[in-house]
Amino acid sequence: SQELEQSPQSLIVQEGKNLTINCTSSKTLYGLYWYKQKYGEGLIFLMMLQKGGEEKSHEKITAKLDEKKQQSSLHITASQPSHAGIYLCGALRVDYKLSFGAGTTVTVRA
Amino acid sequence: NAGVTQTPKFQVLKTGQSMTLQCAQDMNHEYMSWYRQDPGMGLRLIHYSVGAGITDQGEVPNGYNVSRSTTEDFPLRLLSAAPSQTSVYFCASSFQTGIEGGYTFGSGTRLTVV
Numbered sequence: 001s002q003e004l005e006q007s008p009q010s011l012i013v014q015e016g017k018n019l020t021i022n023c024t025s026s027k028t029l030y031g032l033y034w035y036k037q038k039y040g041e042g043l044i045f046l047m048m049l050q051k052g053g054e055e056k057s058h059e060k061i062t063a064k065l066d067e068k069k070q071q072s073s074l075h076i077t078a079s080q081p082s083h084a085g086i087y088l089c090g091a092l093r094v095d096y097k098l099s100f101g102a103g104t105t106v107t108v109r110a
Numbered sequence: 111n112a113g114v115t116q117t118p119k120f121q122v123l124k125t126g127q128s129m130t131l132q133c134a135q136d137m138n139h140e141y142m143s144w145y146r147q148d149p150g151m152g153l154r155l156i157h158y159s160v161g162a163g164i165t166d167q168g169e170v171p172n173g174y175n176v177s178r179s180t181t182e183d184f185p186l187r188l189l190s191a192a193p194s195q196t197s198v199y200f201c202a203s204s205f206q207t208g209i210e211g212g213y214t215f216g217s218g219t220r221l222t223v224v
Contacts, residue, residue, distance in 0.1 A: 009150075033212050040220075042114075042200060043153075045212035088152060090213075096160070097168065098143070098202075098213060102152040 003027055004091050006101035013079050014109055021074045021104045023089035031092030032072045034063050037103070038085045046074075046087075076106075084108045112136050116201050116216035123191040123223045131186040131219050133201030141204040142184040143168070143213070144176065146197040153200065159184055191223045 005024045013019045023032065031050045035043040047056045049065035049072060056063050060077045076083050086103045093099065117132045135142065143158035145168075155168030159178040173195060175187040184203075188195060198220050202213040 004152075006152075035212070035215075040218075042217040043202075043215040045214070048212055090153075096141070097155060097158065099155060099169070100145075100153040102150055 004089060004099060004101040006087075006089055006104050008104060009102065010105040010107070012107045012109060015080060016078055019076050019079055019106065021087050021089075021106075023072045023074070023091075023101055025070045025091050027070075027091075027093070029065070029069045029072075029091050030094055032063075032065055032069075033090035033092070033098065034072070034074050035088045035090060036085050037088060043088065079106075079108050081108050081110065114201055114203050114214050114216035116199075116219050118219060119217070120220050121222070123188070123221065125191060125193060125223060127191050129188050129191065131188070131199055131201075131221070133184045133186065133216060134182050135184075135201075135203040135214070136182065137203065137205070137214065138181060139203035139205050139214070140181065141206065141213075142178070143202050144174070144184070144186045145200045145202065146170065146195075147200060147218075148197050156186065156199075188221075193223045195221065196223045197221060 003026045007022050034046040047063045052067040052069045054065045062075045065072045088103045089101045114135045140161045144156040145153040154170045157176040159165045201216045204213045
């Protein structure tokens, strides 16, 4: 969706290093989802954020939703090969439709 | 629980043929939706349903039909396949739109139209 921009489109990170993915919406977000996808597979739910300023963590992945609820970031600490894949942000709109960004491809090099 | 089951996993069609992609969920989810995924474009919403008997269009509905006669099933019909419909199709379901836990996705159907 052009309403939802992800950056960068792809990144390569050395194992053990941190990385950050950004997701910016041109409209107010009623909920922001982060999913991970391995090539050729379905999407795996990571986290959902709803409130401005909200921050959630799971293992080494942290997601934040900014105060004005139009931008979110996903941060991975000390990346591992298991973190490789495509990360997608999804925006929940007022009509309950869920639209997605184009995705960020993460490669972790040993 | 099986979750969201999509069949077939792979399909090759000739231009002009019709077919139905099947999606079934056993979680009693009210909300179901179909997406297509193309390189560099993320997932685009084709059609969605907020309950049995109710469907609506998403971003890219042309060339596709849906129906929702039961809570469990949400088939996607391609009326006359075109090469532009070559894509990976995902079905997703949710108990309530926006609820914590997100949408559960099927493993996808990879469709090639020649």
